[in-house]
Amino acid sequence: MSEKSRRAFLISSATGLNAAWVAANLPEILAAQDQAQQAARTGHAKLSFFNEAQAAEIEAITAQIIPSDEDPGAREAHCVIFIDRALSGFDKSKQAVYTAGLEDLRKKVQELYPGAAKFSALTSEQQIKTLTAMERTPFFTVVRNHTVMGFLSRPSHGGNYNKVGWKLIAYDDSLNFKPPFGYYDAQYENEHKA
Numbered sequence: 001m002s003e004k005s006r007r008a009f010l011i012s013s014a015t016g017l018n019a020a021w022v023a024a025n026l027p028e029i030l031a032a033q034d035q036a037q038q039a040a041r042t043g044h045a046k047l048s049f050f051n052e053a054q055a056a057e058i059e060a061i062t063a064q065i066i067p068s069d070e071d072p073g074a075r076e077a078h079c080v081i082f083i084d085r086a087l088s089g090f091d092k093s094k095q096a097v098y099t100a101g102l103e104d105l106r107k108k109v110q111e112l113y114p115g116a117a118k119f120s121a122l123t124s125e126q127q128i129k130t131l132t133a134m135e136r137t138p139f140f141t142v143v144r145n146h147t148v149m150g151f152l153s154r155p156s157h158g159g160n161y162n163k164v165g166w167k168l169i170a171y172d173d174s175l176n177f178k179p180p181f182g183y184y185d186a187q188y189e190n191e192h193k194a
Helices: 003-014 019-024 026-042 052-065 079-088 092-112 124-134 138-152 161-168 183-191
Strands: none
Touching: 052 079, 052 092, 052 124, 052 138, 079 092, 079 138, 092 124, 092 138, 124 138, 138 161
C-alpha cells in the first residue's frame, strides 16, 4: 500500500468517529485510560478480555489490516491492547462478535489449510487469503474498525504506542502552533511590521 493511499485510508477512517460516541462512552474510556497508564508504568500490559492465544490471533489479524513496512503497523502500535481494553470497557457489546468470530476464524483456517494449528502460524499470504474469505463478516468489520481506532487513538487508551499512528499521518499533538495561523493572521502581521 503506498504512503499516500495508506495515509488517506487512515484519515478517512478516522473521520467516521464522532464526538457523541466519545461523550456517551467517556467513563469507560477514562477507565481504560487509567488501566493503560498503569500498564505503561509497570511495563506489562495485562489482558482483560482475551487470553494469550486469542490475543495472538487478533494481533495477527491487525497486522494484516495495517501491516508493518518501512513504517510501523498495528503490531507496533499495540492495537490488540486497545481492542482488549475496548472489549472490557466501552465496547463490551462486541464481545460476542469476537468470541464467535474467533471460532469462525479457527474453522476457516481448518477448512482452507487442514492441519494448520492457528491463524497466527500461517504465512502472510495464507493469512490474507483467510481474511479475504471472511472480509464481509461482522467479525472482520469490527476488528478492522477497532484496529484503525487503536492505531490512531490517544496512546493512553492502549493503542498508538509511541504515537506511531500519529507520526504516520503527520499529526502534531503538541499544541505548540505559532502564529500566523492563517491568511488573515499573516496579513495582519505583515501590515503591522515596522
